[in-house]
Amino acid sequence: xxxxxxxxxxxxxxxxxxxxxxxxxxxxxxxxxxxxxxxxxxxxxxxxxxxxxxxxxxxxxxxxxxxxxxxxxxxxxxxxxxxxxxxxxxxxxxxxxxxxxxxxxxxxxxxxxxxxxxxxxxxxxxxxxx
Amino acid sequence: xxxxxxxxxxxxxxxxxxxxxxxxxxxxxxxxxxxxxxxxxxxxxxxxxxxxxxxxxxxxxxxxxxxxxxxxxxxxxxxxxxxxxxxxxxxxxxxxxxxxxxxxxxxxxxxxxxxxxxxxxxxxxxxxxxxxxxxxxxxxxxxxxxxxxxxxxxxxxxxxxxxxxxxxxxxxxxxxxxxxxxxxxxxxxxxxxxxxxxxxxxxxxxxxxxxxxxxxxxxxxxxxxxxxxxxxxxxxxxxxxxxxxxxxxxxxxxxxxxxxxxxxxxxxxxxxxxxxxxxxxxxxxxxxxxxxxxxxxxxxxxxxxxxxxxxxxxxxxxxxxxxxxxxxxxxxxxxxxxxxxxxxxxxxxxxxxxxxxxxxxxxxxxxxxxxxxxxxxxxxxxxxxxxxxxxxxxxxxxxxxxxxxxxxxxxxxxxxxxxxxxxxxxxxxxxxxxxxxxxxxxxxxxxxxxxxxxxxxxxxxxxxxxxxxxxxxxxxxxxxxxxxxxxxxxxxxxxxxxxxxxxxxxxxxxxxxxxxxxxxxxxxxxxxxxxxxxxxxxxxx
Numbered sequence: 001x002x003x004x005x006x007x008x009x010x011x012x013x014x015x016x017x018x019x020x021x022x023x024x025x026x027x028x029x030x031x032x033x034x035x036x037x038x039x040x041x042x043x044x045x046x047x048x049x050x051x052x053x054x055x056x057x058x059x060x061x062x063x064x065x066x067x068x069x070x071x072x073x074x075x076x077x078x079x080x081x082x083x084x085x086x087x088x089x090x091x092x093x094x095x096x097x098x099x100x101x102x103x104x105x106x107x108x109x110x111x112x113x114x115x116x117x118x119x120x121x122x123x124x125x126x127x128x129x130x
Numbered sequence: 131x132x133x134x135x136x137x138x139x140x141x142x143x144x145x146x147x148x149x150x151x152x153x154x155x156x157x158x159x160x161x162x163x164x165x166x167x168x169x170x171x172x173x174x175x176x177x178x179x180x181x182x183x184x185x186x187x188x189x190x191x192x193x194x195x196x197x198x199x200x201x202x203x204x205x206x207x208x209x210x211x212x213x214x215x216x217x218x219x220x221x222x223x224x225x226x227x228x229x230x231x232x233x234x235x236x237x238x239x240x241x242x243x244x245x246x247x248x249x250x251x252x253x254x255x256x257x258x259x260x261x262x263x264x265x266x267x268x269x270x271x272x273x274x275x276x277x278x279x280x281x282x283x284x285x286x287x288x289x290x291x292x293x294x295x296x297x298x299x300x301x302x303x304x305x306x307x308x309x310x311x312x313x314x315x316x317x318x319x320x321x322x323x324x325x326x327x328x329x330x331x332x333x334x335x336x337x338x339x340x341x342x343x344x345x346x347x348x349x350x351x352x353x354x355x356x357x358x359x360x361x362x363x364x365x366x367x368x369x370x371x372x373x374x375x376x377x378x379x380x381x382x383x384x385x386x387x388x389x390x391x392x393x394x395x396x397x398x399x400x401x402x403x404x405x406x407x408x409x410x411x412x413x414x415x416x417x418x419x420x421x422x423x424x425x426x427x428x429x430x431x432x433x434x435x436x437x438x439x440x441x442x443x444x445x446x447x448x449x450x451x452x453x454x455x456x457x458x459x460x461x462x463x464x465x466x467x468x469x470x471x472x473x474x475x476x477x478x479x480x481x482x483x484x485x486x487x488x489x490x491x492x493x494x495x496x497x498x499x500x501x502x503x504x505x506x507x508x509x510x511x512x513x514x515x516x517x518x519x520x521x522x523x524x525x526x527x528x529x530x531x532x533x534x535x536x537x538x539x540x541x542x543x544x545x546x547x548x549x550x551x552x553x554x555x556x557x558x559x560x561x562x563x564x565x566x567x568x569x570x571x572x573x574x575x576x577x578x579x580x581x582x583x584x585x586x587x588x589x590x591x592x593x594x595x596x597x598x599x600x601x602x603x604x605x606x607x608x609x610x611x612x613x614x615x616x617x618x619x620x621x622x623x624x625x626x627x628x629x630x631x632x633x634x635x636x637x638x639x640x641x642x643x644x645x646x647x648x649x650x651x652x653x654x655x656x657x658x659x660x661x662x663x664x665x666x667x668x669x670x671x
Contacts, residue, residue, distance in 0.1 A: 019661075
């Protein structure tokens, strides 16, 4: 709203500060997180394949380190999932929704813009349905 | 007492376990319920969006359940329980890869794909690149992955028939495969994606309830002491190594690298499986697509935790030897365990769930293959996007019949062959031919048509070529040609070579390409993918 971009032009929107902010917000979470879980998973697989005696160390009764680390993979998967949802709801969605609404009001994004009549091109409440 | 039961089970086992009529009866109930759901869904299937994307009217929760239904194939249910029961810890390793893989879909793919595409993976990949060649390439790899996966499922159906229905004759098994195939064609033909989704939801619910009850039951038998169950598994197997990694993959340095290769293909392949990707189009918004994946991760994670209990439980109560010697071998662990726990009725339920699983997964694959051919190849490439919705549906339905018949013939032909490698191959192709191009086209501005083609064809051809010259085909006991050693590639999984290669090819093709892609299209795709502006809406509620 602070800028004077034409919201029906994708290239202008792409250059806008708000969109750059959205992209940065999205990437600064998903890229590092992807690297982290891939390294953690590969480390686990490599340990299981090449250090079986390490994985065989008993931790609790018959439960060994291999099973603990395997279950830890489940736990981290659930944690990352939860963290992403919280982050997306809090940081990504508000910017995305705001941009989308402004663009839709400007008549952008329709496959075949018959004529730009403002609001008539999109259904109301097309934001999130949750 | 347990051992008496086991011996009783094993002596019967040569012909059948439990009562095949009970198994068939329970399966028929499933067929009746799903048939009802499909016929109901068919009344609302009027447009191409209904047929391929279920009208985009499913909720995230429904779609997440359906994703679990699509993903948890008979291979992961019977196969993983059996692998844990026989190989112990190494079986558990599979399930971890299958679960962690969903983070790729959640973080990088699901929402952006939903925002940019219409029905298929090719919609997204060809968005800002040259339509024709990219669409053809994407459709080719979609068809390849779907058909490999489909054949594996159909061949598995034959083995399941002999195990659960006591039908040992080749003719009888072929007949059952044909019946499963015809039923599946009917489901997809009339119900489209909507019908298929309901079949997946019903199946996933049954499967999860089934494994959940069995797991709690088993744990209760061991006083909810997992460590005690593991101890019993060691005693029954007479081998403490079942709890440690290495029984299946630890033989040599080569087999360890092979395992690493499989792990890579599993974790990167899931988000490139076309039948999984297509499911993201059945919800109205990107937010619901996100919810679908979250729900799918919970269900799939819960399921694999159950398989850990069931696998070691089967090892504890039956022992690896009994399972290996039963008809169906490794795959018989879950059904034998069900019989041991709950007798004929529980076995019947588990058997019916296993059949339902094959039916549902095959239906999901068929609609994907059909969309890829009818929408991408016929509609967009041959008819250049000028096909009306009725024409696109006609083409889709015709393809369903053709793919279904191919699946039946392939399933009958593949009977008795060791086709388990086909699932691994499907994942390897998905990870190398599809995922790099998906990631590049969503996140890398300078990606070009040439990069996409090099990466997709390069990944597809490398994966298949490596498999053809691997020990799967030549020289090992389980190979197709055990007596001739033409295995130039020493591993059974191509991923460790083909996945990095495809990423490199995509990059190399792009940086060497002189042609520049349309920056307006790139801007449109990027803005759409992140904001959801102009995304396809739900058609009904």
